[in-house]
Amino acid sequence: xxxxxxxxxxxxxxxxxxxxxxxxxxxxxxxxxxxxxxxxxxxxxxxxxxxxxxxxxxxxxxxxxxxxxxxxxxxxxxxxxxxxxxxxxxxxxxxxxxxxxxxxxxxxxxxxxxxxxxxxxxxxxxxxxxxxxxxxxxxxxxxxxxxxxxxxxxxxxxxxxxxxx
Amino acid sequence: xxxxxxxxxxxxxxxxxxxxxxxxxxxxxxxxxxxxxxxxxxxxxxxxxxxxxxxxxxxxxxxxxxxxxxxxxxxxxxxxxxxxxxxxxxxxxxxxxxxxxxxxxxxxxxxxxxxxxxxxxxxxxxxxxxxxxxxxxxxxxxxxxxxxxxxxxxxxxxxxxxxxxxxxxxxxxxxxxxxxxxxxxxxxxxxxxxxxxxxxxxxxxxxxxxxxxxxxxxxxxxxxxxxxxxxxxxxxxxxxxxxxxxxxxxxxxxxxxxxxxxxxxxxxxxxxxxxxxxxxxxxxxxxxxxxxxxxxxxxxxxxxxxxxxxxxxxxxxxxxxxxxxxxxxxxxxxxxxxxxxxxxxxxxxxxxxxxxxxxxxxxxxxxxxxxxxxxxxxxxxxxxxxxxxxxxxxxxxxxxxxxxxx
Numbered sequence: 001x002x003x004x005x006x007x008x009x010x011x012x013x014x015x016x017x018x019x020x021x022x023x024x025x026x027x028x029x030x031x032x033x034x035x036x037x038x039x040x041x042x043x044x045x046x047x048x049x050x051x052x053x054x055x056x057x058x059x060x061x062x063x064x065x066x067x068x069x070x071x072x073x074x075x076x077x078x079x080x081x082x083x084x085x086x087x088x089x090x091x092x093x094x095x096x097x098x099x100x101x102x103x104x105x106x107x108x109x110x111x112x113x114x115x116x117x118x119x120x121x122x123x124x125x126x127x128x129x130x131x132x133x134x135x136x137x138x139x140x141x142x143x144x145x146x147x148x149x150x151x152x153x154x155x156x157x158x159x160x161x162x163x164x165x
Numbered sequence: 166x167x168x169x170x171x172x173x174x175x176x177x178x179x180x181x182x183x184x185x186x187x188x189x190x191x192x193x194x195x196x197x198x199x200x201x202x203x204x205x206x207x208x209x210x211x212x213x214x215x216x217x218x219x220x221x222x223x224x225x226x227x228x229x230x231x232x233x234x235x236x237x238x239x240x241x242x243x244x245x246x247x248x249x250x251x252x253x254x255x256x257x258x259x260x261x262x263x264x265x266x267x268x269x270x271x272x273x274x275x276x277x278x279x280x281x282x283x284x285x286x287x288x289x290x291x292x293x294x295x296x297x298x299x300x301x302x303x304x305x306x307x308x309x310x311x312x313x314x315x316x317x318x319x320x321x322x323x324x325x326x327x328x329x330x331x332x333x334x335x336x337x338x339x340x341x342x343x344x345x346x347x348x349x350x351x352x353x354x355x356x357x358x359x360x361x362x363x364x365x366x367x368x369x370x371x372x373x374x375x376x377x378x379x380x381x382x383x384x385x386x387x388x389x390x391x392x393x394x395x396x397x398x399x400x401x402x403x404x405x406x407x408x409x410x411x412x413x414x415x416x417x418x419x420x421x422x423x424x425x426x427x428x429x430x431x432x433x434x435x436x437x438x439x440x441x442x443x444x445x446x447x448x449x450x451x452x453x454x455x456x457x458x459x460x461x462x463x464x465x466x467x468x469x470x471x472x473x474x475x476x477x478x479x480x481x482x483x484x485x486x487x488x489x490x491x492x493x494x495x496x497x498x499x500x501x502x503x504x505x506x507x508x509x510x511x512x513x514x515x516x517x518x519x520x521x522x523x524x525x526x527x528x529x530x531x532x533x534x535x536x537x538x539x540x541x542x543x544x545x546x547x548x549x550x551x552x553x554x555x556x557x558x559x560x561x562x563x564x565x566x567x568x569x570x571x
Contacts, residue, residue: 023262023504050405051392052507053533057520062528063501072518074505074533078389078403081410085505106392109541117226132219132570141227148231 002082006046014038027085032071035088036098039073043103048075048084051100054110056118060144069095069120090120099124117142184212187552191220195298195556198566200540202555209551214544221570229530234260234334234497237530242328244532245568247290248283250319251510253332258413259506259517260527264499266335266469270457273415275341278349278452279322279331280414280508281445285356286315287511287563288396288438288445295435295560296367299376304366311352311359318348334497335469336462349453353446360442368436377431381546381558384429391542395513395535397562400437401429407509418455419448431561469497496525503529512536512563536568 003026007019010028014037018029030038042048052074059065067089076083090097099122100107111122112131119140122128130137137153139146190201199220205213225244229237234257241252254276261268268276293308316326322345323331323338331338367373383393388401398405406423408416424440426433462470465486472490476483489495499521507516513535520529539562546558 022502023265025504049389050394052394052514053505053516053518053531055518055531055533057503057529057531062522072503072531074516074518076405078405079410081407083411083505104392105390106538106541109537110392113537130219132222134219141224146227148227 002047002077002080003084006042006048006082006084009046010038010041013041025083025085027087029087029089032088032090032097035071035073035086036100036103038086039075039100040103042075042084042086047077047080048082049078050076051104051107051110052076052083054100054107054114056114056120056142058118058142058144067091069118071097071114071120073100094121095119096121096123098122101125116140119143183207189555191217196559196564196566197294198564198569200564200566200569202543204552204555206552209553211547211550211552211555214547214555216540216543218540218566219570221566223567223571225571226530226532229527229532231526233525234499234527237527238332239328239330241532242330243567244534244571245287245510245512245515245536245565246327247563247565248287248511249327249329250279250283250331251287251508251515253329254280254283254414255506255508255510255515256517257332257334258508259504259519260334260499261469262506263502263504263519263521264334264469264497266463266467268335268414269460269463270415271340271459271461272336272463274452274456275337275461276332277414277416277419278341278449278456279319279329281449281452282315282318282349284445284511285442286312288442291511291560291563292363292367292435292438295377295431295557296373298556298560299373301367301370301373304363307359307363307366311356314348314352314356318345318352321345321348333462333470335467340461341456346453346456349449353450353453357443357446360439360446364439368439374432376554377435377557377561378428380431380550380554381561382428382430383542383546387542387545388429391545392538393513393542394538395509395511396424396437396441397434397513397539397542399423399425400433402427407507407514413508415452416448419451421445421447431557434561499523499525507533510535512565512568513539532568532571534568534571536563536565537571540564540569 011017014034055072057070069090071088073086114120116130185206187204190196191199201217203215204211225240238253241256242249244252289308289312293305296304319329320326323329383401385402388398388403404425409423421444424437426437465472472483472486477487501523503520505518507514516533518531519527522528
């Protein structure tokens with residue numbers, strides 16, 4: 001199986017990579033510094049050419065969690081239908097990770113969304129601006145310490161009425 | 166205007182003084198939904214396009230952390246509201262992946278049927294709106310009449326036409342009735358004729374072909390680089406289709422082909438969608454004729470779905486399960502782990518990355534929205550084309566703003 005071979009090669013090549021499997025999905029946890037190299041290795045040497053998604057989980061209130069943010073990269077092969085999930089942990093005060101826009105240009109908006117929602121900084125990203133929220137927004141709403149109803153952004157929003165514009 | 170893209174603003178500021186800036190949207194008939202583009206024009210040529218999205222951002226993923234696994238399905242309806250059934254199937258597919266639930270055969274078939282009906286409905290709207298924007302009004306009405314019939318089928322299936330919320334963890338809301346099956350059979354009988362008519366209207370129509378051929382070309386390498394999936398990737402020659410590559414539900418049982426094209430232009434995207442509708446019809450035909458008998462929801466052992474009323478009233482296990490399922494502090498048992506489940510939605514790979522924390526509310530419910538990823542390719546596709554091609558390219562990408570912004 002292509003995923004098994006890739007994971008074996010990965011653990012041999014990068015020391016400290018942990019791998020496990022859950023519901024038939026192979027997952028590896030890598031160090032944030034080697035994340036870019038791991039993804040490049042999987043893409044160039046093990047046919048995981050397709051980046052499916054980049055997302056983040058804030059483990060602030062999660063039971064037994066030791067790290068704050070978990071970045072998740074989902075990769076897939078083009079033809080064999082194999083998948084692998086690459087995860088890495090980041091922590092405050094500086095959740096910083098290297099960008100993968102040089103590997104996949106489609107990572108551009110995905111990384112911008114993670115920055116927008118979680119405040120993870122992608123070093124080397126060509127245009128790291130907010131994407132879904134307005135530029136004036138000050139917090140990162142998918143963090144667990146951000147309340148569901150917001151911090152009054154909606155109520156304090158200055159509405160422009162007809163004639164004032 | 167808070168839009169400041171470094172490339173468009175600073176580089177060659179003096180030389181680019183003659184460029185026009187045109188604001189397209191957020192409310193424009195050809196965007197069909199609420200999205201905004203800032204176009205830089207050299208005469209009628211588009212030099213650059215800067216998408217500005219987020220007008221419809223409603224915090225769906227944040228809401229997903231506060232609604233339980235069954236309640237959240239109502240929110241997924243509102244993501245890609247052109248094919249809500251496909252979103253329902255995707256969401257509960259991911260939840261069941263996390264919980265490790267094996268669905269009954271009948272439920273798998275029913276989910277295949279509604280997914281394929283949703284695919285036809287989505288493709289009809291996409292090609293119809295694309296035809297409408299490029300001047301083919303009759304084509305659009307033909308498509309819309311058939312979509313109306315699919316809505317009728319959904320209405321008889323679950324009572325709602327538009328926001329279906331039909332699936333549940335481990336099953337569906339109601340079993341399929343003979344009336345629904347009859348309606349689907351009628352649809353299967355009538356629709357191929359309309360589909361043929363639609364193909365005859367546009368496939369060799371000079372105006373349509375001239376406006377879409379060689380417009381917005383996405384090469385195979387670019388399609389992979391830019392993470393596209395679904396009909397857009399297949400129109401560029403990527404043969405990936407989750408229904409074949411990793412057959413979920415009951416797709417391994419059916420005989421159908423994966424539709425691909427090589428050109429990667431707007432016409433190829435249109436053509437792939439038209440061809441996929443034929444394949445969906447084949448799947449529907451096989452699924453409806455071979456619909457297995459038996460229970461539709463998982464049994465009481467899985468403790469995921471409310472048991473039948475007959476079980477609740479006549480067996481003690483049924484009573485206990487029902488009671489535990491509806492109690493606030495009991496409910497569904499979910500492992501403290503995370504899983505990703507994806508389906509081949511009409512628009513591409515629609516997946517959910519679900520993190521469970523033991524309670525019946527997801528700790529994180531990430532949606533992998535195909536529209537979001539496809540819209541990111543738009544500036545690349547439109548550069549160098551004329552202003553009138555903007556609507557053709559937008560139409561061929563099938564951008565649904567509610568899914569784009571969530």
